Amino acid sequence: MSAASKPVQPGFAYQQVAGEIEAQILRGDLKPGDQLPGEEQMAVSFGVTRSTLREGLRQLESDGLVHRPSPRRMEVTVPQADQLTTRAGRAMALMKVTFRELTQVTMVTEPLAARLAAQHGTEDEITALQTLHGALVAAEGNATRTIQIDEEFHTLIAEIGRNRVLGLAREPIALLLFRGFEQIAPFAPNFYKRQIEAHSNVIAAMRDRDEDRAEKWARKHIEDFWRGAQIAGLEDKIALNPGALS
């Protein structure tokens, strides 16, 4: 298996166009921020019609390699995280991944995020976390709101950890997983408190710059979540109906 790369775009002019521009970007001939020439000009230079060129551009556009601040301006851009998140989330949803799969991974990503956050967090960042945590406490009992804040909380921790790779990898997973809270909450009323406790312990550990403790509590947090999922009988259930994605 594997071996082959599939580089040679067979025919399809629009694919060649997209491929060529992509190559220019990856090669660095076009740098993020650069503005692309007009469509007419590019069309001519590639020897295709505007329609064809346009199909290629649409492809690059949804590849996240170019972006359109105004309809008149199309510029090169580095793929935005949220785009990848959406896409990966959609893929996982369509693949019908289970809560078990999501949890197994989250069980290692979130503790790592917490550890890194404890390592790098500034005073301001910890304060921001604390504020968010306050909002979580205030939302006790409201599942939807809790989920939303929880997502933000975890994302913020990941950001504080200053590891973009982790950020990219964990985001879509965490999103899918934590959304399951809605299905768990009815079965485990004390869940809100557990969650709050875990979060505050992570924050406290960060304050103390205690990486191990931060990591430990993050793990506890996810283990707890998993227990909830088990109680709700979600273990091998499919996470989230795809329709709910923006």
Add this chain to the structure above:
Amino acid sequence: MSAASKPVQPGFAYQQVAGEIEAQILRGDLKPGDQLPGEEQMAVSFGVTRSTLREGLRQLESDGLVHRPSPRRMEVTVPQADQLTTRAGRAMALMKVTFRELTQVTMVTEPLAARLAAQHGTEDEITALQTLHGALVAAEGNATRTIQIDEEFHTLIAEIGRNRVLGLAREPIALLLFRGFEQIAPFAPNFYKRQIEAHSNVIAAMRDRDEDRAEKWARKHIEDFWRGAQIAGLEDKIALNPGALS
């Protein structure tokens, strides 16, 4: 931050078209494997021209939601892993992520993969691993080949672990990281042997169904890699020149 979803596709007919079809897919009105109607027909039904419809289709195509077995047939498909991998890899490369970031994450993903593999691996799968390992041994001294086999090895382990989420998350990261071997090898000649040793220990642990040991050796393996990266002075260097992606 965050809050807003950006659902409302402003004008841009082609985006609305893409959005509508996407919604139909996510909603389940169109299921993977379904064939899409002809362009003319769709164009009419959306009230746009073929050109416009086509731009929308190109968008979906590179979103990986539809796929084209033959030019005459366009069908709904679940996003292919390798597509996401390419995209994520490209994004990380353009973001200029460092080896440190990659390693930190890999330090938790690969051990997890090994653990899951030890848990699920069948006799056949372990044999396949062993075979691949043989190829690795045979390739000692050849960096390019070693990288290639190593990638396959790790990917196979992840597959054996039967966690698609992990597979999706780790693949692009591992790809970028392990490619750094090329830059490390010259500085650490004994690297080949270390790698071989680690791999065989993981296999042995799998044979014994010893999850902990499998995990431990996988971690050792990555730690070793990191040490190599340090010796080569790559820690905060940017992984891989983007051009090298297929």
Add this chain to the structure above:
DNA sequence: ATCGCATTACTGTATGACAATAAATCTGAG
């Protein structure tokens, strides 16, 4: 120089057309 307005250039979309070819249909031999 700065501001407001006219001009220009470019995008988004629409028509219409045509060669190439995959798929469907028909045909005739076994």
Add this chain to the structure above:
DNA sequence: CTCAGATTTATTGTCATACAGTAATGCGAT
């Protein structure tokens, strides 16, 4: 009656051309 081969048909990929709307540009007055 079945199936390989020939023929027709339906679609796709691409091109050419056009036009309204509008962001960007340049110009003239302050």
